[in-house]
Amino acid sequence: MKILAVSGGVDSVVMLDMLAGDDCVVAHFNHGIRSDSDEDERFVGELAEKYGLHCEHKKENLGAGASEELARERRYCFLKEVATKHGGVIYTAHHADDVIESIVINLIRGTGWRGLAPLDSPDIERPLIGMFKADIKRYANRHGLTWREDSTNTDTNYLRKRVRQTLQVQYLQKDAVLKLYEEQKVLKKQIDELVAGFLTPSNVYDRELFRQLDDAVALEVLRAALLQVGRSATRPQLKEFLLAIKTYKTSKKFNLPGDYLVKIHKDYFHLS
Numbered sequence: 001m002k003i004l005a006v007s008g009g010v011d012s013v014v015m016l017d018m019l020a021g022d023d024c025v026v027a028h029f030n031h032g033i034r035s036d037s038d039e040d041e042r043f044v045g046e047l048a049e050k051y052g053l054h055c056e057h058k059k060e061n062l063g064a065g066a067s068e069e070l071a072r073e074r075r076y077c078f079l080k081e082v083a084t085k086h087g088g089v090i091y092t093a094h095h096a097d098d099v100i101e102s103i104v105i106n107l108i109r110g111t112g113w114r115g116l117a118p119l120d121s122p123d124i125e126r127p128l129i130g131m132f133k134a135d136i137k138r139y140a141n142r143h144g145l146t147w148r149e150d151s152t153n154t155d156t157n158y159l160r161k162r163v164r165q166t167l168q169v170q171y172l173q174k175d176a177v178l179k180l181y182e183e184q185k186v187l188k189k190q191i192d193e194l195v196a197g198f199l200t201p202s203n204v205y206d207r208e209l210f211r212q213l214d215d216a217v218a219l220e221v222l223r224a225a226l227l228q229v230g231r232s233a234t235r236p237q238l239k240e241f242l243l244a245i246k247t248y249k250t251s252k253k254f255n256l257p258g259d260y261l262v263k264i265h266k267d268y269f270h271l272s
Helices: 010-019 037-050 068-086 096-109 133-142 159-169 174-196 207-212 215-228 235-247
Strands: 002-005 024-030 054-059 089-091 204-206 252-256 260-264 268-270
Touching (some): 002 010, 002 068, 010 024, 010 133, 024 068, 054 068, 068 089, 096 174, 174 215, 204 207, 207 215, 207 235, 215 235, 235 252, 235 260, 260 268
Parallel strands (some): 002 024, 002 089, 024 054
Antiparallel strands (some): 204 268
16 A cells, blocks of 8 residues: 655645555645645645545644654654554655755765765655656646645745755756765665674674774664664764773663663673
8 A cells, every 4th residue: 555645745746646546545744833734734635535545634733833853753653653554655755856955954964974865764665756846847737736835935944945945046966966866875775784794683792893893884783783673873972882882891881862771791782
């Protein structure tokens, strides 16, 4: 089952038109951030009815001051609930310009190499990733589609929207950036496969291993090991953790995000 994340904007409306079929469910999350968000919800409901599809929707009043991160977190929480309910896979309408914006934002924030391969979650399908925004709008106009414009698109309080406006007036070799993105995704997959060879089913790790590994490799192994137990950390936090593994005395504890304490034993540490 395809769980189509439809906001009502042109991108998701085009994705819906392209994929609509008996194996689809429309999913709409109303953040309650904008004054016209209820109108978007009604529009998507009517659109789903037009295509003869079931629509799952949910509203949360996050408020006008809600961050992009919170809005994204709550939206994906909802989408995962819908996917679980219907035994389906989430489909989003991210496109090529979204990839470029994400890379630029990650560079602004000081990304590591993984920031050059955004929007690459293995459990989410993105069928429009090879299309630019201009291609999507041409499709919409050619097929006589209607959509809702996000009233906050010109709001420069959001970093992504500031970046988007800047990219619209700046010269950028988008094809070259996309080529880099595709190459980086291949490298990411290869690195993840290699790192998986260091992981243990018991989640117990030898401290000496991390003293011997190159720091870049050690950080990737630590990241994967934490993800295996449902935890995550930023790159600076991983660096601090690696230093603790190398230098802490026996039985000292290291505090990771979410008050997750890891006890460093003499020769090993255990991620419970």
